[in-house]
Amino acid sequence: MSKQILSIEDLSYRYPKTAEFSLHDVSLRISEGEFVAVMGSTGAGKTTLCLALNGIVPHFYGGDFFGSVRVGAMDTVDHPTHELARQVGMVFQDIDMQLTAPTVASEVAFPLENLCFPVDEINRRVSAALEALRLKGLEEKHPHQLSGGQKQRLAIAAALAIRPTLLVLDEPTSQLDPVGAEEVFRVTRRLNQDHGITVIMVSHASEELAEYADRIVLLSRGRLEADKPPSDFFQDIDFLLEHGVRPPAVTAAFSCAFRGSSFPGRYPVTLAEALEQRASVLSKLEAGSTSASIADGPVHSDEIVIRTRDLHFSYEDGTEALRGLSVDIRRGDYVAIVGQNGAGKSTLIRHFVGLLNPSSGAVEVFDRNTQDYDVSTIAQRVGYVSQNPDNQIFTDSVRSEVGYALLRLGMPKDQVAARVEQSLEELDLGDVAGMHPVTLSKADRSRVVIAAILAMKPEILIFDEPTTGQDYQGSKAILELTRELWRAGKTIIVVTHHLYLLPGFAERLLVMGKGRLLSDSNLRSGLYATATLEETYLNPPQLVRFVESFGDEALEKSQPLTPDELALTMAAD
Amino acid sequence: MPSMYIERISRPSLFSRLDVRVKLFIMFLASTLIFVWESVIYQCAMFLVALGLALSAHIGPRYIRRLVITMIPFMLLVLLIHGLFNPQGQRVIASVPEWVPLLGGRVSLYWEGLVFGGMVLFRILTPLLVLPLVVMTTDVNDLMLGLVKIRVPYKVAYVFSVGLRFVPFIFSEISTITEAQRLRGLAIEKMGFIKRIPVFASLAVPLILGALVKAQTLEIALQSKAFSGSAQRTFTNDFRMRRIDYLALASGVVLFFGAILTRVLLNWGAFVS
Amino acid sequence: MSTVQRGTRRQITGGGGAKIGGAPISYVAVFTAIVAALAFIPASIVIGSAGGGWPLHDAIHPLVGLVLGPIAGPIASIVGILIGNAIAPYTSLGPWSFVMGGMSAFAVAMVTQKNRSAWLLPWVIVAALHVVYYFQATNFGISPGMWFSNAFAVTLGLILIAIPTVRKFYTTHLRDQSLGWRLGVALYIPFFFGSVAGMQALWVPSFATNPWPAEVWPVLVPIILLERTIFPLIGTLIALGVIAGLRRSSIAKPDMASY
Structure with a gap:
């Protein structure tokens, strides 16, 4: 048994001025060299738990603290944060705010300087940490000049240079694109396996955690509900969903397919394990029909609402973001646009509302060239919901926020009021109409922004990365909302990295790479065009990879996208 | 710009x-x-x-x-x-x-x-x-x-450094906020001076509130990096x-x-x- | 909560983190960056500025003082302007603009402190600068009447703040948790004073650098008056929104903040 380095005993904690406890009777022990994942929905207490490990909770916040947290031999209540910082390296979700120094090298040196290490030692460690995180050669760069993945690796390098007993990562990938997220998972795993660094990682990425973690801890409303190795942790799917945790796609698929029947052993939690279960799947396939065709979305009109012709765009610095792109969006479409960062997705949709004007080629919205009218005019017919709700909320109550722009556009007051009420109702915000937006959750603030944009009655709605930074339930809720709006007749365009969330929502998939349109098809064939997806550094959903690696022609032909569909293909007994 | x-x-x-x-x-x-x-x-x-x-x-x-x-x-x-x-x-x-x-x-x-x-x-x-x-x-x-x-308190000197670090960040916040206003149909450039004032003001409100929320995050990050504000620390770049x-x-x-x-x-x- | 905690309750010493004048250093840094960034956004084009127009940060300093207090506030304003000047000197109000921001933030923070005599310090400084400016101007051949019509806004600010009832009015309503027009007025008065205090502090070194001849002064009268009315107004509108949000959010309040 290796050395125990963290022990939490009956930890309960409540922030000042709040009634509820954020952590309740949590006990947890972690030994040297372990990779422990923490899962749970937003508000489950995951971040509070992380902050308790280096004493930010309770030293910075105050509040009521019960029980104890010991890192090595240090009790976190008896030692100030700057002493605990020598033992616990922290990496946060916010990739911008945690980098505080003007250059990459000084970022890594900063905590070491604070801890009064000698200069030679600091230089050695900075160099080693940058080497380990593959950031050599970027020493003099400003953090703002790095990509998201590089920023997060820099944060890890800075945490690592202290040579902490424990490396804590709080949702390190939730603001990253798939490439960046993979970088972070890869280095974290390498640090854990090759260098024996003990890791605690909070994440929603079930597939990755199933592969990397030694143990997964489930927090729900401040209580520790489970603490098991991944192969056990993901077995009880209903239990997980109840606590807001999404199981890996293969696990869900197997559980769906074999529901009620006796499955030999346990459901697989990784792709490799799932493929090992080939025999049991095959027997099911033979028993069932192979022609499960699931109808795609309703037929839409032929009216083209957005049309781009040979669209080129270059930024001022010369970066060519779009290189000859022609696409038609028809009324009633539900389009998802995917691609790696820098593929040109945002550049494209910004042309749809006139935020950018083509360098050459043309964009027509409702048969008019976008260059002929300005953003504020287009915005009344094309709603654009950008990523961070906090940058889009201008007033001090939900109700006034929804009516904010309408009043300033000179609409009569009673008409505004009617629109506002309708919009509030559509988004189920009636109960909070009088509240200040800052008091709502992030998911609800997003709804406020959507309500405000809906109040203008746009015919097209564009969502830029609506699921980034949201947990599973939050993401689902927003996508369900888009589906309702689509059913109500709006044309929907969603830009996202989260391919696995799309089935059941989008019906058309545009795949972009390096400023070009790589494919334009229905969602099903789009997600199964795995070569195209990989060309733009997107991982196909786990279920698709499973079907592809499985090597059964009939199964491949039916192209299932959801666990239910896969189960259907495999047919019940 | x-x-x-x-x-x-x-x-x-x-x-x-x-x-x-x-x-x-x-x-x-x-x-x-x-x-x-x-x-x-x-x-x-x-x-x-x-x-x-x-x-x-x-x-x-x-x-x-x-x-x-x-x-x-x-x-x-x-x-x-x-x-x-x-x-x-x-x-x-x-x-x-x-x-x-x-x-x-x-x-x-x-x-x-x-x-x-x-x-x-x-x-x-x-x-x-x-x-x-x-x-x-x-x-x-x-x-x-x-x-x-030259005896400027370290904390003040540090404010200069970290303030400088976040100027580009504040800039991108300002541009997303003004963009969000245009996306709500507000054309600042077409407004008269009097109408423009409250719109300017409503740009600064989310900017400042958002920045203060971020400041909490920054505070936590700084403390996690063992920052205590004391000049009793190593300066790797010491010079004479x-x-x-x-x-x-x-x-x-x-x-x-x-x-x-x-x-x-x-x-x-x-x-x- | 009826449930009992299993663990034993721990005594927390609290505190931690670096503060400047009671404000967490991170807040100061973030306001510094805001001031620096706003230095690039011109709010109006007037004679007083060096090149591109009067930068918007002028409106924000009173709020910086109100939120961060009399020590951290001026530091954020001064450092922010210096950063702005270093990045793009041609958009600045000239080399002395940091004096204005610093004084604005300081004056507002002091005249809104709980301590009843704190207002006196900025008041005396501004009054002294006012007198210095008088001699600067008259020595250059500006008539006392012309000086007064120009510096009238500052005189008005000094008089307003000297009246105990006025101070009592705004301090009471600032601490009152309600929002609305009363809070607006309660903010506007100290903001106006902060604005003219900053202006007065800027005038002294500016006049030493570039003394405008008497013929220009009449032109400046309406401009100065308009600016000193409008900028605190923008500041007040911003402050109302910010305070409404701050009071309802979990953002910790700096020790010497006046909201």
Whole structure:
């Protein structure tokens, strides 16, 4: 048994001025060299738990603290944060705010300087940490000049240079694109396996955690509900969903397919394990029909609402973001646009509302060239919901926020009021109409922004990365909302990295790479065009990879996208 | 929109290698000596020295041209106003002809006024040039340590460094917020001045609130990095005054007191035209 | 909560983190960056500025003082302006603009402190600068009447703040948790004073650098008055929104904040 380095005993904690406890009777022990994942929905207490490990909770916040947290031999209540910082390296979700120094090298040196290490030692460690995180050669760069993945690796390098007993990562990938997220998972795993660094990682990425973690801890409303190795942790799917945790796609698929029947052993939690279960799947396939065709979305009109012709765009610095792109969006479409960062997705949709004007080629919205009218005019017919709700909320109550722009556009007051009420109702915000937006959750603030944009009655709605930074339930809720709006007749365009969330929502998939349109098809064939997806550094959903690696022609032909569909293909007994 | 960073001049030069404290002293000289002299020649000489330093420190002519060109309307205004109205004015260069109604024969451009205006321009340009000169040729960490060495509290020096770090971030916040306003159908550029005020105000509100929420995150990150605000820490970039620094400092001090003494006792640098 | 905690309750010493004048250093840094960034956004084009127009940060300093207090506030304002000047000197109000921001923030923070005599310090400083400016101007041939019509806004600010009832009015309503027009007025008065205090502090070194001849002064009268009315107004509108959000959010309040 290796050395125990963290022990939490009956930890309960409540922030000042709040009634509820954020952590309740949590006990947890972690030994040297372990990779422990923490899962749970937003508000489950995951971040509070992380902050308790280096004493930010309770030293910075105050509040009521019960029980104890010991890192090595240090009790976190008896030692100030700057002493605990020598033992616990922290990496946060916010990739911008945690980098505080003007250059990459000084970022890594900063905590070491604070801890009064000698200069030679600091230089050695900075160099080693940058080497380990593959950031050599970027020493003099400003953090703002790095990509998201590089920023997060820099944060890890800075945490690592202290040579902490424990490396804590709080949702390190939730603001990253798939490439960046993979970088972070890869280095974290390498640090854990090759260098024996003990890791605690909070994440929603079930597939990755199933592969990397030694143990997964489930927090729900401040209580520790489970603490098991991944192969056990993901077995009880209903239990997980109840606590807001999404199981890996293969696990869900197997559980769906074999529901009620006796499955030999346990459901697989990784792709490799799932493929090992080939025999049991095959027997099911033979028993069932192979022609499960699931109808795609309703037929839409032929009216083209957005049309781009040979669209080129270059930024001022010369970066060519779009290189000859022609696409038609028809009324009633539900389009998802995917691609790696820098593929040109945002550049494209910004042309749809006139935020950018083509360098050459043309964009027509409702048969008019976008260059002929300005953003504020287009915005009344094309709603654009950008990523961070906090940058889009201008007033001090939900109700006034929804009516904010309408009043300033000179609409009569009673008409505004009617629109506002309708919009509030559509988004189920009636109960909070009088509240200040800052008091709502992030998911609800997003709804406020959507309500405000809906109040203008746009015919097209564009969502830029609506699921980034949201947990599973939050993401689902927003996508369900888009589906309702689509059913109500709006044309929907969603830009996202989260391919696995799309089935059941989008019906058309545009795949972009390096400023070009790589494919334009229905969602099903789009997600199964795995070569195209990989060309733009997107991982196909786990279920698709499973079907592809499985090597059964009939199964491949039916192209299932959801666990239910896969189960259907495999047919019940 | 101007560049969001302080452009760093990485090419070494005599000036950029000077000790930060010496550079700060030069900044002090540039912002005090301008008050000592009223002579356009002295002021011009000082500006030329600053310009020479800037060019020798490889500050791009493009940067300097932009500084000067952007200020041309202001400079013309200063010259014109002082040329016309400065009480020093005696020798008439040109007058408004008699036949012009109202102004005819009453308004003239005076040589001494123009000279005074010129002196004013150099007075303004010199410190405006020296501040970026010092900052652009100095590593931010060195600047911070230099400030600490001249007894500026470490926390304040640190505010400079971390504030600088977040300027580009605030910029991108501002642009997403203004964009969000346009996406709500608000066209600021089409609004009149009165209507524009509340819209400006509503830009700043999410900016500041959002930034304060982020500041909490920053606070947590800083504490996690063992930051305590104490100057009792290692500075990996520690430096010492070299002979050339002492030399530069000594000549600066001589210049400073020399200028004041000669001005008071010998009236050097008085107004001339 | 009826449930009992299993662990034993721990005594927390609290605190931690670096503060400047009671404000967490991170807040100061973030406001510094905001001031620096706003330095690029011109709000109006007037004679007083060096090049591109009067930067918007002028409106924000009173709020910086109100939120961060009399020590951290001026530091954020001064450092922010210096950063702005270093990045783009041609958009600045000239080399002395940091004096204005610093004084604005300081004056507002002091006249809104709980301590009843704190207002006196900025008041005395501004009054002294006011007198200095008088002699600067009259020595250059500006008539006392012309000086007064120009510096009238500052005189008005000094008088307003000297009246105990006025101070009592705004301090009471600032501490009152309600929002609305009363809070607006309660903010506007100290903001106006902060605005003119900053202006007065800027005038002294500016006049020493560039003394405008008497003929220009009449033109400046309406501009100065308009600006000193409008900027605190923008500041007040911003402050109302910010305070409404701050009071309802979990953002910790700096020790010397006045909201």
